[in-house]
Amino acid sequence: MNSLLDFSRIEAGRVEAVFQPTDISGLTVELASAFRSAMERAGLQFEVECDSISEPIYIDRDMWEKIVLNLLSNAFKFTFEGKVSVSLRSLADGVQLQISDTGIGVPLEEVPRLFHRFHRVEGARGRTQEGTGIGLALVHELVKIHHGNIGATSKEGSGSTFTVTLPKGKGHLPQDRIWAARTLASSAIRADSYVEEAVRWLPEESLENLVPHADRAGSLTFDSMLPEAWERISVGELIVIADDNADMRDYLRRLLRERYRVHAVSNGEDAVRAARELNADLVLTDVMMPGLDGFGVLRALRSNPQTQSKPVILLSARAGEESRVEGLQAGADDYLVKPFASRELLARVSAHLKMARVRVEAAEVERRLRAEAELERGRLRESFTLAPAAMALLSGPEHRFTFINSAYVKMAGRDSMDQLLGKTLREAVPELKGQGVEELLDQVYQTGQPFVASERETVLKRHGRDETTYLNFSYHPMRNVAGEVEGILVHAVEVTEQVVARSQL
Numbered sequence: 001m002n003s004l005l006d007f008s009r010i011e012a013g014r015v016e017a018v019f020q021p022t023d024i025s026g027l028t029v030e031l032a033s034a035f036r037s038a039m040e041r042a043g044l045q046f047e048v049e050c051d052s053i054s055e056p057i058y059i060d061r062d063m064w065e066k067i068v069l070n071l072l073s074n075a076f077k078f079t080f081e082g083k084v085s086v087s088l089r090s091l092a093d094g095v096q097l098q099i100s101d102t103g104i105g106v107p108l109e110e111v112p113r114l115f116h117r118f119h120r121v122e123g124a125r126g127r128t129q130e131g132t133g134i135g136l137a138l139v140h141e142l143v144k145i146h147h148g149n150i151g152a153t154s155k156e157g158s159g160s161t162f163t164v165t166l167p168k169g170k171g172h173l174p175q176d177r178i179w180a181a182r183t184l185a186s187s188a189i190r191a192d193s194y195v196e197e198a199v200r201w202l203p204e205e206s207l208e209n210l211v212p213h214a215d216r217a218g219s220l221t222f223d224s225m226l227p228e229a230w231e232r233i234s235v236g237e238l239i240v241i242a243d244d245n246a247d248m249r250d251y252l253r254r255l256l257r258e259r260y261r262v263h264a265v266s267n268g269e270d271a272v273r274a275a276r277e278l279n280a281d282l283v284l285t286d287v288m289m290p291g292l293d294g295f296g297v298l299r300a301l302r303s304n305p306q307t308q309s310k311p312v313i314l315l316s317a318r319a320g321e322e323s324r325v326e327g328l329q330a331g332a333d334d335y336l337v338k339p340f341a342s343r344e345l346l347a348r349v350s351a352h353l354k355m356a357r358v359r360v361e362a363a364e365v366e367r368r369l370r371a372e373a374e375l376e377r378g379r380l381r382e383s384f385t386l387a388p389a390a391m392a393l394l395s396g397p398e399h400r401f402t403f404i405n406s407a408y409v410k411m412a413g414r415d416s417m418d419q420l421l422g423k424t425l426r427e428a429v430p431e432l433k434g435q436g437v438e439e440l441l442d443q444v445y446q447t448g449q450p451f452v453a454s455e456r457e458t459v460l461k462r463h464g465r466d467e468t469t470y471l472n473f474s475y476h477p478m479r480n481v482a483g484e485v486e487g488i489l490v491h492a493v494e495v496t497e498q499v500v501a502r503s504q505l
Contacts, residue, residue: 006066010141017063017145019170019178021056024064024095025088031068032086038076038195042202045083053090058170058178063142069194070135071099071162077127079103082159094148094168100161105154114152115140125290127202127244139164147172202266236260237281237353242271242297243315244289248338252284255342256349268292272300275307282353287316287327295330302331309359311352315340324454334454334472341505347498351472355491358387362476362489370481390494392420393478395487399425399441402487411471411494413462431461441488444475448485451475455499470499 009015032048039046068086075084082102089096104125106114117137139162143150146166154160170178239256241264243249249264256262263278265271268285269292275283283301287294294314301307313334314327327335333352336345390408392401401420409417412429420428425438432438435458444451452474459466473492477485 006138006141010145015145016180017060017174017177018180019058019060019173022059022061022064023053024057024059025050025053027061027064028068028086028088028097031065032072034069034195035072035076035084038202039084042076042079043081044076044079047083047085048087050086050088051090053088053095055168057095057166057168058173059146059166063145067139067142067164068097068099070139071164073194073197074135074162075099075101075103075160078125079159080125080127091165095166097164097166098161100159102159105156105158105160107156108154111152111154114154115150127290238263238278239349240265240271240274240278240280240283240285242266242268242283242285242289242294244286248286248315252345255345256284259346260349268294268297268300271297272307275301275310276304280307280310281356282311282313282349284313284315284349287314287318295327298331309356311356313348313352328452328454333452341502344498344502347495351493351495354388355472355474355493358389358391358491359474359476361387362491366478390490390492392490393487394425394441394490397442397445399438399445399488401425401428408490408492411460411492413460413467415463429460431459431466435459441475444477444488445485448477448479450477455495468496469494470496 029048029050032046032050036046072084072086079101080103084099084101087098087100089098115136117134140150143164143166148164148166150162150164152160152162236259238261241249241252241256241262243252243264244266246266249266253262253264260281263274263280265274266289268289271283271285272292274280283297285294285297292300294316298312298314301310301312311333312331313336314332315336315338316327317338324335324337333355334348336348387405388407390411391405392408393403394400395402401423404417404420406417409415409420412420414420425441426433437458440451440453443449454472455470456473458469458471460469461467471492472495473490476489476491478487478489480486
């Protein structure tokens with residue numbers, strides 16, 4: 001936000017540079033030293049070599065801080081091994097700052113666009129995917145205000161070097177801005193704020209180092225614990241959170257750990273590993289992450305038999321129906337757009353955990369059905385009857401109701417099971433005609449592939465009156481001993497209240 005404020009002032013011609021003679025060498029060393037702890041924690045060498053410059057250099061101190069700190073932050077973000085170096089040299093008619101790294105570098109054709117506003121190198125590997133691509137553009141503008149020059153050299157896979165040159169003296173500067181009074185509020189940010197943000201990009205501790213710990217009140221918390229510790233002190237489902245934004249991780253952790261065990265990680269690789277090794281009940285993952293993104297996490301979980309049935313909720317700042325459809329078509333159980341209401345997130349997590357439990361129960365019952373025939377069919381009916389979600393079994397290509405539970409009768413707005421049992425879907429629920437429901441059931445019956453929908457708008461005639469509802473539902477093929485599809489298991493949860501509440505918000 002401060003960077004956008006700076007751009008706004010620059011474009012409006014309201015920049016309040018205050019140039020004053022400064023020990024630029026000492027100031028640069030001071031700014032760079034703030035990053036030393038972060039560099040060392042990341043396993044990077046950090047070299048700072050600033051010549052002692054005899055004459056003071058006229059600069060705006062706040063702007064110079066932004067120049068140095070933005071370049072250091074950029075180097076830290078894209079350097080995973082090797083070193084970052086800072087040097088300041090005196091030239092005949094100026095001073096030269098160089099910040100070099102052994103990071104990922106950029107392709108040659110991208111170098112001329114590095115200082116373009118909002119430009120980001122597509123697919124670049126960084127410690128985080130956060131950012132808007134305006135840091136280097138702002139540095140470029142601030143250097144121009146000093147009548148200086150900035151350039152960059154880079155080689156993909158080897159690192160980058162940014163060079164800033166400022167002229168000596170003060171004749172090139174607006175005389176009315178030398179030792180001028182500042183009337184606008186400064187938009188400078190303390191150096192430790194840059195460092196705190198950079199430290200948040202570092203990965204979480206590995207699973208081997210996770211141990212139970214007490215919070216400030218002295219009670220044990222469930223995030224970042226070994227499975228053995230959970231078994232000793234905790235009950236309930238385990239949720240794995242994956243988000244490279246530390247603030248969002250902390251928010252989600254605080255929100256969920258009142259009801260569930262929580263393990264939070266900062267990248268996709270750790271999320272997949274945690275889901276597998278900790279046997280997570282649900283994975284909540286951001287879409288945009290460095291390395292393995294949310295869709296990659298989803299593919300990895302779905303391709304592993306151990307985790308393929310685990311509920312996955314995608315979080316993304318990308319709004320719109322197209323993005324939601326993309327997430328659901330990729331196999332996600334749900335797709336939530338940031339920012340979201342805490343109640344909505346909790347409701348969706350709870351619903352998908354319940355659905356997962358019912359699916360596990362249904363799969364177990366189905367297995368027994370194949371082995372024990374009619375006896376197991378009785379157990380299936382009992383399990384379905386007690387299920388909290390609306391459930392029904394549709395048999396044959398005509399989709400005839402052969403079993404329903406009371407929750408389904410209530411959801412459909414009927415007075416009794418007799419109004420549904422033994423009838424086809426078209427006979428029992430005629431208002432669904434033209435809403436695409438029969439076509440979806442035909443597709444599942446013919447292909448044998450399940451179908452999952454989220455917040456699908458459905459009009460039901462409840463007690464003689466049409467009502468618009470929103471349903472999370474799934475259609476799962478039921479097979480006979482020969483493996484042929486003979487029916488469809490319908491599982492539905494009404495989320496009308498959540499959708500309406502979100503719309504009102």
